[in-house]
Amino acid sequence: EAGVTQSPRYAVLQEGQAVSFWCDPISGHDTLYWYQQPRDQGPQLLVYFRDEAVIDNSQLPSDRFSAVRPKGTNSTLKIQSAKQGDTATYLCASRGTGDAETLYFGSGTRLTVL
Amino acid sequence: QQQVRQSPQSLTVWEGGTTVLTCSYEDSTFNYFPWYQQFPGEGPALLISILSVSDKKEDGRFTTFFNKREKKLSLHIIDSQPGDSATYFCAASPTNSAGNKLTFGIGTRVLVRP
Structure with a gap:
């Protein structure tokens, strides 16, 4: 069974540029999460979906960050006008209905904003 | 407010020794406590977890205790x-049907020396 797939693996931007991250969750997993992990810190939840619906985006900086999951499968996280403080690894995770607790993480996208 | 506190931030142990990591939390609604293991360049992976109705869970060489x-x-x-050298995160969440919003600690970087 394929795991959670993320792309790109790395991204390097100048401040003010936009970037998109893509996530393909484990097949059949209805819940998808985006986490931000700054260097030497734990993951911090940004937003999560059940199917195509946003369940909680209270931690998403809404003025520059957006996330969609239009068909309830793949998801895209976008940063408009990136800032140096956005430098972090962006992790996607998914969870299935049968395995009520376990989150399965992808390898992440490492973003550097210069 | 740091809801999940983890210590130490790093430690070194000799091969064959016992590694002990600790974590504390504040939110009384938390009742699910997983430990995740993360290797460089990878996403976190579930190592072991415990629910608040238990005080101990064992899985091979790994045991988690809950008070x-x-x-x-x-x-x-x-x-x-040496293969256990990684960063370990404790996490916590309330279990509910609305989703599993994990709050992570800052992590403990473990180095096992041969």
């Missing part, structure tokens, strides 16, 4: 191996 009264938990790794 509800003190709001503390710990992870013990016996017979530590």
Whole structure:
């Protein structure tokens, strides 16, 4: 069974540029999460979906960050006008209905904003 | 507010020794406590988890202990191996049908020396 797939693996931007991250969750997993992990810190939840619906985006900086999951499968996280403080690894995770607790993480996208 | 506190931030143990990581939390609604293991360049992966109705869970060389009264938990790794060198995160969430919003600690970087 394929795991959670993320792309790109790395991204390097100048401040003010936009970037998109893509996530393909484990097949059949209805819940998808985006986490931000700054260097030497734990993951911090940004937003999560059940199917195509946003369940909680209270931690998403809404003025520059957006996330969609239009068909309830793949998801895209976008940063408009990136800032140096956005430098972090962006992790996607998914969870299935049968395995009520376990989150399965992808390898992440490492973003550097210069 | 740091809801999940983890210590130490780093430690070194000799091969064959016992590694002990500790974690504390504040939110009384938390009742699910997983430990995740993360290697460089990879996403976190579930190592072991415990629910608040239990005080101990064992899986091979890994044991997690939970103290509800003190709001503390710990992870013990016996017979530590160089392959256990990784960053370990404790996490917590309330379990509910709306989703599993994990709050992570800052992590403990473990180095096992041969």
